[in-house]
Amino acid sequence: MTTSEQIRQTVERNADRYQETLFRLLRQRSISAQGDGVEECASLVAETLTELGIDSRVMATAGFPVVFGEVRHPDARETLLIYGHYDVQPPEPYDAWVSPPFEPEVRNGRIYARGAGDNKGQFLAHILAYHTLVELGAAPALNMKFLIEGEEESGSTNLGGFIREHRNLIAADAVYAADGPMHPSGRPVVFFGLRGMLTVEVRVRGANRDLHSGNFGGPVPNGIWRMVDLLQSMRDDEGRVLIDGFYDDVAGPTAFEQGLLDAIPFDEEAVKENLAIAYFDGPPEAGYYEKLMFYPTLNLQGIGGGYVGPGKKSVIPSECIARLECRLVPNQTPDSVFRAIERHIHYRIPDAVVTAVEGTLPSKTSPELPYSRAVVRSVGEAFGVDPVVMPLLGASGPNFLFTDELGLPAVWTTYANADEDNHAPNENISVDAFKRGIVASARLLTDLAASGALKDRGDT
């Protein structure tokens, strides 16, 4: 079997060419939020796939196109679907960039450009891994599919529609993706799911109009006070949510996942100092990472009523608006949590206006699957250090399309350095991380082909 040393040497030998391939992608603008260069980038990604030996096509969605690539191996019995995105965040403010965001430049061992880490440098690693193995004469006995979308930075609005429409085309045994930065300790991260999300807007009213607080102050209800009383009824003093049914579907960590939680490095004092907080919110019986991964949140994204600007406005405000946000954990659904919240509010204030703004399902893959373990092993070997293994990230995203819509295991990792500054000026990926990412993907492809782990669902 192909050794990691052989893979490393081949990547080193091709280093200049691989970097130039990345540079060509980075030079192409692809700002989905601004509709700037996105289609051109899709064509370029497809071209790149083809050049590297992977059949590819640009496929329409209701928004920006998806690039689909495919490699079939005559001996393959399993298929890996690789996900990534070619669109990037807006680069503003331009002034804050040392070198222009779409003119990639290497400084101090890092490649600086918008999209270097998020996500061009990471999805390209998988493609180059395949090329590396072919060069070694060791193409893995695996079918590979590439799904590189162009709307991730704009909420992946049309990914669900695309996946449902092309279910057969993208059929696979598992999903793999690399996105995001490594742990601050420098160790890569492997994670197995995301929290879901539910955003709810609540409008509560006192009188039917703002009133002079002198002429009416005392007997007339104030919309903000009603909102304060309503919100306060939703949490106890320690931050437990009091909404009936809110925790009903919460699965909680398995014993294995609890072990992973306990192993995540955590410097409580450093976190408190960095955020300038004196205490942690939420039930004291749960740890930091348990709250972040296995406790649904009831966050207040915003509140607004009356006037708090310069000067003054002596009114009894009529209306108060609050934007509630729940991060959902396995096995909650946005629908059932919304109904619980709505019931809680309407029981207290029947005429409150309660609207679901947005819902995303949580997603989780078992970290005990052979495929999951293979990822942890490959990434660890490529980077020379054990990854930080997280059952879930606290954030949300379209991963449920893979886990729930397609019913596939989906495992994520991070190939970019911790200080990649994704979404910020001077985004970068270190040359070393870029090359190690290629090695990690090649290692994984080789191991999966050899082990047959992709189809193995035994939770041992």
Add this chain to the structure above:
Amino acid sequence: MTTSEQIRQTVERNADRYQETLFRLLRQRSISAQGDGVEECASLVAETLTELGIDSRVMATAGFPVVFGEVRHPDARETLLIYGHYDVQPPEPYDAWVSPPFEPEVRNGRIYARGAGDNKGQFLAHILAYHTLVELGAAPALNMKFLIEGEEESGSTNLGGFIREHRNLIAADAVYAADGPMHPSGRPVVFFGLRGMLTVEVRVRGANRDLHSGNFGGPVPNGIWRMVDLLQSMRDDEGRVLIDGFYDDVAGPTAFEQGLLDAIPFDEEAVKENLAIAYFDGPPEAGYYEKLMFYPTLNLQGIGGGYVGPGKKSVIPSECIARLECRLVPNQTPDSVFRAIERHIHYRIPDAVVTAVEGTLPSKTSPELPYSRAVVRSVGEAFGVDPVVMPLLGASGPNFLFTDELGLPAVWTTYANADEDNHAPNENISVDAFKRGIVASARLLTDLAASGALKDRGDT
């Protein structure tokens, strides 16, 4: 003694001249908020006083000038200080006026112009009352002083400074003023004081910056939730304020005042329907007007934190701002209430930023004074109907300068029709109300001169 009938006939005989005198004032812009025509109007008011037989001068303040007028009577043993204001609200939106705001016009028995009711048509009534009595050969044996300021619509910012600087000049035995609209029933209002006011800005913080609600949601405190918990600790379920010491200095109504409260016409269902509210706020043991006059309020003028605009912002907001407003009742002071609020907040959130934005003392004159009763009588006689007598108005203003700074009884009434639309387009005063106001002031001056009630402090 001069009869009301004699007074009425003289006012009727002079009606055209008096209306033209008012029109001249109304044609002169005097928008203090926009600095438009204010000094010119001061000169015109002084001219008007002089023409009508009252010594006058324009006196500087740190802002717009005060017009001071004075009449001495050789037999007078008492002095009445009459307060009013010659500045007006901005007239915007101009388009909404049927006739231009500074081109007075009579339509359907009403004089339409900015300032017609608020306050040119009302302060002029006192001046014309003196002229009427002189014409009748019945100048009252009373010294009269006129203090007509030019900043009332901008918060009377410099009235306190003026009064403290010219204490001897304005020395008097009591204060009289007419401002505001009559009761919706068409009866004039007589009132004896105002609530005070305290505005407090509170800033509460979670972490030191807004944080990604996915990456940090759960363990990290949210500034809005902290504010909600803080605010909710300030009130019980029925709206009683729980801040220690908040009610300490509250005097409550006297038996006489309670009698007045009970006599104020109140249609509970009409008020609820008009405001579209299902219940009244505040302790159920207190009535509507008791809450409006003798209960301090803890109003929320505004609250703001995070983001509630279009789109979404998935953050844990760092900061939340609330603007608290207390309407204060006799004998509370802004200072002591501020200290109670500050203590309450800092006990719970030591690093909350608590700032007093503004403070105004409450003010009250006994409605049992002979002077107070004389006003009720004169106004009732002039308008042919018993006034609605209110111990206090719920609103706030500089009246404490007279009652507390100068230690004088101060009684207020309303000469403008209930639908005067002060502060709004098409402001007006009915010709009838304007003339009855003159009669009421003349009646009062005559009665005060005859009775010596101004110096009589016996509360019987």
